[in-house]
Amino acid sequence: MEDNKKYIDIGFAKLDINRNERRGYSEAVFCECKTNEQLIEIFSVLKNNNSNVIGTRASKEQYSALKDKFDNIRYNEEGRVITLIQQEIKRTGEIAICTGGTGDIPAAEEAAETAMFYGSNVKKYYDIGISGIHRLFDKIEEIKKANVVIAAAGMEGALASIIAGMVDIHVIALPTSVGYGASFKGLSALLTMLNSCAEGISVVNIDNGFNAGYSANQINRKISGVI
Helix, strand or coil, X not given: CCCCCCCEECXXXXXXXXXXXXHCCCCCEECCCCCHHHHHHHHHHHHHCCCCEEEEXXXXXXXXXXXXXXXXXXXXXXXXXXXXXXXXXXXXXXXXXXXCCHHHHHHHHHHHHHHHHCCEEXXXXXXXXXXXXXXXXXXXXXXXXXXXXXXXXXXXXXXXXXXXXXXXXXXXXXXXXXXXHHHHXXXXXXXXXXXXXXXXXXXXXXXXXXXXXXXHHHHHHHHCCCC
């Protein structure tokens, strides 16, 4: 460990234990491309530092390896998110997470788990896409009660624009890699969201539910007066 205790050097990784003090939120562990042994060591060090731990893009195999070593560990299979909770999480405000279809749920679940881990309440409105837009209209008054909206959609990605045109709160557009060939694995949705004429939209990268949830949490907690 460095003398200033800003990070812990475990050889293959340098764990940023100062991030919570510096930025208000702890470091997340990107599980993809890491071995089970590496994850066990990382989770062990963070646990011993008395931290809550979140791991994204985790496989079932990785979860099984961690579950054998740690109590109080939880896995969201759809969102591929692992959480290890040691300190009580006090949640505030409300984030509305919407999807165009059921195919967008994995990215939305990653966003939801992230937002809840970092301290936000979440309400989910799944499968309310524009091909059956009456489903969105049925929920729009409830969605308006949130402090921020995440709109996850693939195909042409129009859901974010439609919602932003109907609410007075910030919308975070989350393009997903759902769609047929010409959707180019989420590129068409990304470009639609970037080119939206509706004001008040921010766009994260394709399938980046973590960043959508993290950013929405920052906005929600600021509005709620927590940060």
